[in-house]
Amino acid sequence: MLIQAIMTAPAITVSPKTPVAEAAKIMLDHRISGLPVVDDEGNLIGIVSEGDFLRRGELSTERKRSWLLDFFTSPGKIADEYVRSHGRSVDEVMTSDVHTILPGSMINEAVDVMEKYGIKRLPVVVKGKVVGIVCRSDLLQALIRFLPNKAASTKDEDIEEAIVAELSQQSWSRNGFINVKVIDGVAELSGSIFDERERLAAKVAAENVPGVKQVSDQITWIDPYFGAAMPAPTEPAKPEQSPLV
Missing domain, CATH: 3.30.1340.30 (Histidine-containing Protein; Chain: A;)
Incomplete structure (x- = not known):
């Protein structure tokens, strides 16, 4: 089965300058856990998910280290963590290195990528532009359609x-x-x-x-x-x- 047969299209997306609070509200309103981030031309530039909102200053969940670990951690890494836990716009907290898939790919390819990298969703792209998204829930919907009918009458x-x-x-x-x-x-x-x-x-x-x-x-x-x-x-x-x- 091809990805285009099970993907959600069109995908709900946000721009890089979307406020974090607005992105979080969109996820809650639509009951989704991730959003592709696209530029003005619709090109994929990142993805933001619930995981990007776990370490937040507002929740007092920023990463804390002992003074010894803090001493051996590079200032650049600490600065990056500060941005992600205090950033106000999507582009400051999103993941830029995004795994994607083509609409003509087989669903087993999507499963391989999700399993290998421990991710829950894959933007579906054509020439860099987002045309849909495939999530684990889409795979579950497909599974339901193929599970055998236990009511079948057979000799x-x-x-x-x-x-x-x-x-x-x-x-x-x-x-x-x-x-x-x-x-x-x-x-x-x-x-x-x-x-x-x-x-x-x-x-x-x-x-x-x-x-x-x-x-x-x-x-x-x-x-x-x-x-x-x-x-x-x-x-x-x-x-x-x-x-x-």
Whole structure:
């Protein structure tokens, strides 16, 4: 899927001389956590986010160091921090080094960038101009559209075949030691695994197949070092409720 299919457009932007208070109000009013900063021609020059407002003099949250750390910190860095915690316009607190993405990029590229740099949003640009923005919430909206419909009515044989096909594609279960049997929409997983983490992975694989109502875990874990077999964990019995007096 392409970025242009899920991005928010047009993006809400601010100018570099927008007051910090106004930028904060725009974020609150529109329930967004970041704003691209553009010049008079619409060219992207930075981005301002909630994170840029965490260390503020008004909140007494400016960064404070011990006298020893302060001594070893360069005056330039301290001066830069002062500007960011006391600046009155967006251009004084914004981040200038902005990661962007093209509308024709695949969404996995956006996820890679967000994950690598720990960011929540990417301005979508064409020839330097902002045409939209893609945020984590946009990815969630796309996810909702693709999650399987659990109300789907499917034959047990088809469900079973789909689970087996999914397991056969995964390197952790390709050995074929996990068996599947579906009766009335309940998928029973049996067989053996050599790593406990495969148990949850197999359960998730089954849960994602349309028509599965429940997953019954009957998988046995075999210790790869000692060869000891451990049966599937059983759910604790629910305590009986005392009758009301």
